[in-house]
Amino acid sequence: MLEQWYNGTVTRIVDETYNTRRFWIQIPDMDLFDFKPGQFVTLDLPIHENKHKRWRSYSIASHPNGSNEIELVIVLLEGGAGTTYLFNEIKEGSSLLLRGPLGKFVLPEVLDKDLFLVCTGTGIAPFRSMAKYIHLHNIPHKNIYLIYGSRYIKDLLYPGEMGELQAAHPGFYYLPTLSREDSTDWTGRKGYVHTIYEEMLEGGNKPANFFLCGWKNMINEARQRILDLGYDRKDIHLELYD
Template sequence: MLEQWHNGYVTKIVNETHNTRRFWIQVPDKEPFDFKPGQFVTLDLPIHEKKNKRWRSYSIASCPNGSNTIELVIVLLEGGAGTTYLFNEVREGSELLLRGPLGVFILPEALDRDLFLICTGTGIAPFRSMAHFIHKHQVPHRNIYLIYGSRYIKDLLYPDEMQQLQQELPDFQYIPTLSREDSPSWTGRKGYVHTVYEEMLADRKPAYFFLCGWKAMIDEAKQRILAMGYDRKDIHLELYG
């Protein structure tokens, strides 16, 4: 059965970086808006006559908290009809038609292996939700590595919050890696996400892999993880764009 559509109301909008915005959406007829960390909602935007050309899906970036408000973090895509509408037409108080929560990109029942959360860009959204959930509910876990690829420092989403979470959540490591940053002030990892997890898994220890972001990164990560001898069943993906 497909989820029904609900009216949502935008209660707050914040510019997170030069081209990403955080949207808080309240869904009055879902109290609470209950979802599993990693799930997404689909918006029906008035950008086309055909229904399926109006639908855009976004991972929920907030953690389930018993309220009926969720947060989405959205990047403005050049020439993208959906994001252009969201950035140009949607204001605090705007109404949005949505359905959800949807999707099976969710944490395993037991976190009995190391967890590799590998993402680029707004692909951090479901992992932010998962990490806060694990922290809030003190879910027993092994090591958790959030490996986050971006081009420049200015593109990183939630960097201070993730550093703070690294202080508070035992065995959680936040590892941003930048592919184009040449500022001397950046002392973190440089390059792409793949080098990071390959180095960390030189000993081939048991792990779960969650991949979220652009297709090129996900395709490459999947090939590399399989080439290291891991099983397809250990890899979970959520494609963007």
């Protein structure tokens, strides 16, 4: 079955950091854009004659809220044709061709194990959707650990919002770590994401599901380290960003 494409209208654009933007897109042909937290949409951008070289996929950063509007958070990639077009050509009121929701990177039906949500960069998008959905719908769960790696303070996405969610939601832990920050303004964790989950799981494995989202190198390393801790491949779920 061929997926249907829809015309979306960009209703709002906000700079989240120096090189990332939040895009709100409304799909007028739908009363409700129904998706599961963790899914993505594919945009067809007018950047190439070959359709497969025009398609760019982005995780939905917003949670299902009963509307026909979604939010994407996108980083400007140096030399990237897709993001250069989105940043230079797309304004509020612009149209975008999209299809979705797509993907199976979604929460288990029953959250009866600890959740380790491990991400880098804009890989936080699907986990923001998941965490807010769980919170707003009071879904029973074990501990949820959002382990988020960036290079510098200026790279962090949604830090205030994630801190507020941690304060309001028992059992949700926001654990950002910075790999290159040397400012005294940062009093949080330093280093890479792997150290955090390895330290937490030291001394015996408890039942857990691992969701990994971000750059390929981080995911490949995390997958191997988690397997080395004694977990099974079925405990590990991936969403790879090229």
